Each structure stands twice: as structure tokens, then as C-alpha cells.
Amino acid sequence: MAITREEVLHVARLARLALPEAEAERLRGQLSAILDYVKQLDRLDTRDVVPTSHAVETGTPFRDDVVEPFGDREALLANAPDRQNDCFRVPRIIED
């Protein structure tokens, strides 16, 4: 099952991964091989099987609606590559 170059580029864009041409081609080959391998799952009839969407079978636990401030904004901003006025600064969004 070959994945096409267009599909590779499309997926890369969805995943925000810049891909130079050579790398895209190499990935295309590797991904095709992997996808070929996993196709074996088609051999199984799973029409009546319920997917395992959660690894634990109970219901999700709850929190009470109580405020517990983290209290250290500086620590949260400290790793920011670019910050201004206590905000995270990012390059402009270009509409193309």
C-alpha cells in the first residue's frame, strides 16, 4: 500500500513538520512499508467487536469545584522562548 508523495506532504502539514524533499521521499518509503505491514489487520473480521477506547473500564473520576491557584506564574513563563507583558509571544499568523 503505497502512500503517495502528496499524502506525505499533506500529513506533514497537518502535523506541522517541515519536510525537505529528500526526507519526504525517504519517509514515504518507510511509511509505506509500515502501512503495508499493518494491513494484516484486515484479515480479521471485527464487525461485531467493540473498540477498546479506554484502557480502564470504570467511569471518569471527578474533581470538586474548588479553586487551587498554582501560584507561580513566573515558573510557567520561564521556559517561554519569547515573552512580553506576561504573555507568550509568537510570530504573526500569515494568511496564505
Next chain:
Amino acid sequence: MSNVPVHEWTLLEAARKVREKEISSRELTGAILARIEALDPKVHAYITVLPEAAAAQAAACDEEQAKGALRGPFHGVPIGLKDIFCTRGVRTTCGSRILRDFLPPYDACVTEKVLAAGAVVPGKHNMDEFAMGSSTETSFFGATRNPWDVSRIPGGSSGGTAAAVAAAMCFAGVGTDTGGSIRQPASLCGVVGVKPTYGRVSRYGMIAFASSLDQGGPITRTVADAAALLGVIAGYDRRDSTCVDIPVPDYLAAVERPVKGLRVGLPKEYYGGDGLSPEVRAAVEKALKALTDQGAVVVEVSLPHTEYALSTYYLIAPAEASSNLARYDGVRYGHRAEGASGLIEMMSRTRAEGFGDEVKRRIMIGTYALSAGYYDAFYGKAQKVRTLIRGDFAKAFEAADVLLTPTAPTPAFRLGEKTGDPLTMYLSDIYTIPCNLAGIPGISVPCGFSTEGLPIGAQLLSKSFREETLFTAAGAIERALPSRRVAPLEG
């Protein structure tokens, strides 16, 4: 007074000797730090070593002990952490360039528990980048070497932890396991590794790879050590919605229990393939004999969907990973590409620069498997097959209390041997992956050496939340097949 060097003590021995004031934490920690300094240039098990902080922690432990206060069962004992557990104020990289300078503003639950037990953290262990790998060769910080043969890999992704423990560069460590990443390196490094039941150990602060599969667990030199360490890190944490509120039993007490009457299942699908090295098979058979000699009974069981486990895993894990790793976008922390003229370019180049090849490969597969038009065929399908695999184990555990299998198909391979083809590398995990898909616990315990002197491990699997059974069976194997647990590596 034994002739065993300080650094070779077991975790429990070290803890007892500190408690009984036979040695101070300062001395103990100093011995470990010296060992790291001497050996780690060769082994490269650590990404970050913390000599000053560890010495300070040790000093504090000694002072408290002088006043009669012991923090916990591992007071003053150096225990390392895979660099996937957030440690407040101490860089946590996950083996990746994208987090190379990341300083977490908080501690993982596992970190908190290890510290609360009184342990000293000597450093953060090397690992495959974002836990994706079976050899610790994908780490941005360079590969870790197997202490038994430094031309070989230690396994992965917790290769740094397993190597550190096997080289006596800490008394124990905590790793993580998503498809075998604790058990396989433990096996290849001749030490004990446990993947607990999914939901047994809190994932809060444990950097996520595949959320429905990841679990943190102990890597130690003895089964008893692993039981004790699991007892400390296991337990309910309200910050992790998938962490189960079930009491933590006394795992240590299980280690000495007899295995008479224990039903040991041998899943036939695990013993058939030509990928399984004859030496590994022979060693695992010795482990089986150790059990039956002590009264266990053998049953043959079948896990019919075993051959589909790898495919299932390599769709589910990358899919979850592709979503978990999307937050590394250069906005709030971590690496950011320079000179981008716009936002999309910044994010795309940040991630291209920050992630290694294996991570990118898995993000691509995962994104594809979830994408419009492909979800049902790939991710959706894999989730269904996962149900079938879980069903296999449920049925097998009607006939058996514990399953015995090889941990890895071969002993440690050489660096670079399998990096050329991703699928070849993925096959290292065929015996360990199914257990993660089912959520059940597993342990790898040393059971022999290859003719080249490379460690071989046997894997035991049990029902969910029955880790005690694993410790009982592994303890029995260990008593019958004592083996050297510290690699003969000198600085």
C-alpha cells in the same frame, strides 16, 4: 562485613544499612557519584548528573537521621529517574532536543513519591527520544551502551535506567514501559524490570508517549528490590484520571511465597517463531524448570491474536503520540526555530529541528492513522483488534495464574545493527507489546546468559492488579537461578 562493594548492594541492603547507621547517606551517595564519574563516560546512562544537589540531599538525610527522623523506606539511598519524569527545577529532556533545556515547574507524582521515601536522586537517565525506541539509540544525547558489552545496545526506551542499575551507578531506577521499554532493557542488561498494571502508577508528570499504554515501573537488581520500589511508587493519585483507586498490597511479602500449585501458562505463539534465538529459548526453559522444580504446574495456552499485536501497537501508540506531541510547537517552552517569518513556518521548523527521525516517523504514521478517511481502517480497526487481544489474555488466565515467555527474542544486538529499518527494530518488542495492549502487568527476571556472556531475561505476565503473583514466580526463579546482577565493568 561482606566484601561486596558499596555500590553493588541491593536497594534493600543499602536502605537497611543507612537505617542501621552502618553507612551514612553522604558516603553511600558519594560512592554512587564516584561510580558515575568513573563509568558513565563509557556507558552514557545519564543525561543529567546532579552531584551538588545529590550531595546536598544526602547531607540533609544524614542530619535528619541524626535527629531521629527518617523520611521513608529508602532514606538516603540514591535512586535514579528516567528523564521522562518531571523534576521541578531540574532539566527534563525526554531524550529530545525539543526539550533540551526544559525546566519543569512541578514534580511528577513518581518523583514526589521517590523523594518522599527519602531517596536521593543522583541524576536523570538517558532514554530513546520520547520513549520511542528499543535500543536507546534515538536519544538526542547519544546512545547508551550495554554495561555487559559496550559495543551493544542496552535495550530501550529505558536503556539508560537499565544500564545505570546494571552498572551499579544507582541502587535502583524508575523507567517507563509502553511496549516493553522497561522489560526489554532489563532483560538485555541482566536486571529486573516491572511494568505494573495500567492505572497502578500515576502518570501525572510522566511525559506522555501513548497515554493508554504508558506505565512507570521499577528497574532493580533483585526481585525484592522491585517489589519494594513498586510498593512506593504505586497508588492512587487524583491528578491522573486513569489511575485506579485500589489499595497497594505488600508486594515484598509476595516474593518469598511458594509457587507450589502455581499454574504457569506457556503461550504457544511466543515459542514458535524463527526470530526467537535458541539460546534465549534454552534460558527461558531453565526458568520454567526452576518453577516446576518448586511445584508449579505447566499448562499450554494460546493467545491466538499474538501475530497482530505489533500492527495494533504500531497504529495505536503513534496515533496517541501524534496528539500528545503536538503541544511541542515552540510557543510556550522548549526549542523554537529562529528566523521564521510566520507562525506556521515557526511551528513546522521547530518540530522538524526539535524531533529526531523515529519520532517524526511515528508522528506521521499516527497522524495518518487518525486522518479523515483513514480512521476506521487504521486507528479504529486497531482499537478493535486490541479488544480481541485483551480477550485472549482473559481466556488464558482462566487456565493459568501466570504466563511465562521470553522477554526479548535475542540478547543485546550491536549498536547500529537495526537502525537501518524501522520494522526490524519494532520486532524486538514482539513479546512485550501484547501486555501493554491488554493493560496487564509484566516482569522480566534474569534467567541466564548467552555464550557471549550477554544477559537473557524471562518474562512473566499476570492478570490485572496481580503483581504479587509476578513477584512470587519471579522470586522463585531468582532463588533457583542466582546470577550476577552487576556488569563486570570497571572505569
Next chain:
Amino acid sequence: MAFETVIGLEVHAQLSTRSKIFCACSTAFGASPNENTCPVCTGMPGVLPVLNRKAVECAIRTALATSCAVQPRSVFARKNYFYPDLPKAYQISQYELPIALGGHVDIEVDGGTKRIGITRIHMEEDAGKLVHEGEFAGAQASLADLNRCSVPLMEIVSEPDMRTPEEGGAYLRRLHDILVYLGVCDGNMEEGSFRCDANVSVRPVGQAAFGTKVELKNMNSYRNVEKALEHEIRRQVELIEDGGEVVQETRLWDVNAGVTVSMRRKEEAHDYRYFPDPDLLPLIVDESWVEELRATLPEMPAEKIARLGAQYGIPRYDAGILASTRALADFFEASAAIYGGNPKTTANECVHWKDAVLAGTLSPETIAHAVEDRERGTISATASKKLVELVLSTGKPFRTLRDEQGLTQVSDTSALDILVDKVLAASPKEVEGYRAGKAGLLSFFVGQVMKESRGKANPKMVQEVLKKKLVP
């Protein structure tokens, strides 16, 4: 060709919980940038979500109040996309299995009632805010404030049952009132705690298939929703009549220009790659919890309007105004309980003094006394208004002020007799004129009596006494 409009509305309501939906940060508005954040809502490595029970209760109560079926099992899903105001690069939402399905809201249009269906209600987390340096298109950089990240949202999707912008407005207002009644949302459209997007299409009358629908965004008031819909409908009809085709797209309402504008941004068909969030388990809601919450539901607007009309005999329109704010309706009933002799007047008074009522500076007793005194003729309407204003400014009780100010009017007939006799005696010419047929002179006499009594006479009664005495 005659066209029919089809409108569906999607409302995002911020829930009135103290803490966020998946972490314990405060949801309080107006904090300084990134003050109400923590590792969880800023998407740091290794963090995990834990669900706020109160948010779930808000959603369940909303579902009950709109007759939706609360689902015993619903699932949180990740909606994956990259944006600087979305720290995890996915929004935790609900996709295939939302918490509630299949309800309705009844609205009043053209003197009748129409039922608008609700397709589904689901829960999700809000994103942060991006502030662009300079004008949006020419901004060099943007600043992300993540305070709003993970504030709980409820998305309510209507069936495409509305046929006019007025119905859209009525639906929004009714839904708003329900949410405010329940206390689950403060309903502030301008501040963004109650947001609305619309889906609108047109089709020739009689055609069964829907036309191509356009999504409208950026409407921040009821009026703007209606105007945007009006404009968009016109645009689509004109487009089709000119031989064109409606393009499926998202358009923004430009309030200044009064037009909808296409989001010309390359809408790379967003592939959100939804999948169940593995960090959360299924949301299980059992019958007993639902019933427990059902018991806490207040009387809803529709029921209240009907009951106020029936119980107090007030017109539907008045009941509607009172019921538009629960506190106002409660005030009315409290006042009517103290004095219920003329509920319509009480209602009018409550509406007139609405701001003070809602500010809490007026008591039901004050209005009750005002209405009672007027009914009994103890004071005039003018005096009543003056006295309430004095209550507001001085805080003194109504009747205390009434007596202090000497505003009790004279309604006692014997006293009035004397006044009237005096005035009539002093104006014989006018008396003759009146008796000769100049009925307009009656107001002259009333004026004179009022003057004589220094404004204290009850004018209505004065009139009656005069009329009696003026009969030849």
C-alpha cells in the same frame, strides 16, 4: 421565485463554575495575563486533565431544562489542531458521544408558540486569547494569554428549525433566559460568556432539500445576530436570483459595514482527527444523579409566564417581561404576597423600577405599600413615584416617608365636601357655565380644589364629588 430560509444556531455558553473544567485554576474574569494558569491548562509536558463535577451538573441541568435525553455514557474526544491559544494543540471536547441529545425550546412568535429542536449538547474546554500587535493582517507578532484556556464550555446545537431572523433572536433570548435561570451561565454576550454562530441557507419554497449552508460568526448581540441573518439571507437570495451559487464557507459579520464577509483565509478543510481522549475515562451519569439534579431545577421561563398569567391575572406580555429575569419575577411575587389587590399595577411598578429591583436597593414591601396606598386612595400616583425615589435615596421605609412628607391625600368625602363647597361658592360664574354645558370647566374646578387642598386632595374623588354637587 419565493425562498424559504433555514437557520440553525450553535451557542457556546461559558459555565458558571469557580474552577476550570480540567484543572483547579480560577475562571474569574479580568485577571492579569496568564495569572489564572497552571501546568495543566498551559499544556506542559506530562500533565493530565481531571473533570470538574460542577461543570457536568450544569450540563445535565441544562439538558433537563431543554427536555434533552441525558446520555448515561458520553466520551471526551480530542479535537486536534495547531494554534497559539490552544496549549495542548488539541481541544478536549465531545464528538460522537455527547452528554445530551434530542431536546427542544419553545419560543413565542407571531402570537403563537413554535418548537425549536435541539440536536445535541456537549461539553468542552475553551481556548485562550490571542492579542495581535497592530492590525490583524499586518501584525508582526501575537501575544497569547491563556487565562481562558480550559474554562468550561457547553455547546448547544439547534436543529435547523428556524425560518426567520426573528425566530433566531427569539430562540437565543429564550435559551439565554433558561441558562441564566438555571444559574449555569451568566449569559453575557458582549463579554463572550454566551456566544452564537449561525448556519443559514435558503431554498425555493416547496423544495425538500436544504440549500448550501453558510456559517456566520462574530455576532456579539441579539440585534447583531438578527441583522447578520437578515443581511446574509438577502445576499444568498440575490446571488441565486442573479444566477450564482452559494458557496459553503464561513463568513464574519462586520458590524460597522453591516455586511457578512468571507473568511478568505485558506480554510484547509480542518481535519481534526477526533479520537476518544485516553487521559479521561467515559463520563458515566446514572439515573439517580439525574433525578437528584432534576429536583433542583427552578421553574423555567415558559412555565413561569403561564403561571404568572393564570395566578395573578396579568397579561402575557407583562408576565413575559417579569419572567425575563428570574429575580424580577421573584420580586414581583414577593410583593404581591404582601399586597395582592392589584397585581397588574404591582407588575407595572416592578417593571418601572426594574433596575433598582435587580440592584437590590428596593424591597418587595416598598412596592407593596406603594400599590396598596394608591389602591386605597391614600396617595396619588405622582406622590407614589416621588416616595419610591425618596426610599431609594434615603433608605427610609415607604410609609414613614409618606407621613413625614405629608403626602397622604385627602380621600375622606366629608373633608372633600367642605373643600368643594368652598371652591364652588367662590366661582359662581364657572358653576353657571358648567351647568350650561361647558363640561371642560370640570378640570378648572378640580384644579381649584387641588390648589385649595395644597395638592392633597385625591383628584379622582374630587371629580366625583364635584360632579355630584354640580348637578343642578
